[in-house]
Amino acid sequence: MKTPQELINKALEAREFAYAPYSGFLVGAALEGKSGQVYTGANVENASYGLTVCAERIAVFKAVSSGEKEFSQIAIAGSGEGPTYPCGACLQVLAEFAPGLTIYTGSDPGQYQVFNLSEMLPQAFSLNTRR
Ligand SMILES: [Zn+2]
Numbered sequence: 001m002k003t004p005q006e007l008i009n010k011a012l013e014a015r016e017f018a019y020a021p022y023s024g025f026l027v028g029a030a031l032e033g034k035s036g037q038v039y040t041g042a043n044v045e046n047a048s049y050g051l052t053v054c055a056e057r058i059a060v061f062k063a064v065s066s067g068e069k070e071f072s073q074i075a076i077a078g079s080g081e082g083p084t085y086p087c088g089a090c091l092q093v094l095a096e097f098a099p100g101l102t103i104y105t106g107s108d109p110g111q112y113q114v115f116n117l118s119e120m121l122p123q124a125f126s127l128n129t130r131r
Pocket residue numbers: 054055056057086087088089090091
């Protein structure tokens with residue numbers, strides 16, 4: 001398993017590929033599968049703003065469409081001051097596959113925060129109504 005620093009560095013590398021001409025806010029994500037493979041993502045904006053997709057979801061979709069559906073941890077590195085937290089939509093998508101996911105936020109490998117997905121999204125939507 002990657003160290004938090006390794007995963008944050010991969011998120012920073014991925015951030016270089018962000019396409020954010022409208023907001024100027026660059027985000028990179030690095031998601032580690034149970035296999036040890038790391039899937040990266042960067043935010044991709046669109047002139048039709050609502051079509052923009054976050055870095056985290058791009059990483060998840062890359063992984064799942066490559067055959068990996070179990071994940072251990074994700075690092076998220078934004079370009080703003082301070083940590084960049086995942087949005088609600090991304091938390092819901094991550095919860096589909098890894099409700100106990102470890103989440104690192106921070107764009108400095110020496111300074112980051114650690115969360116569990118279940119604390120950021122304690123009541124994720126589920127079709128199972130008998131939780
Ligand atoms: Zn998001």
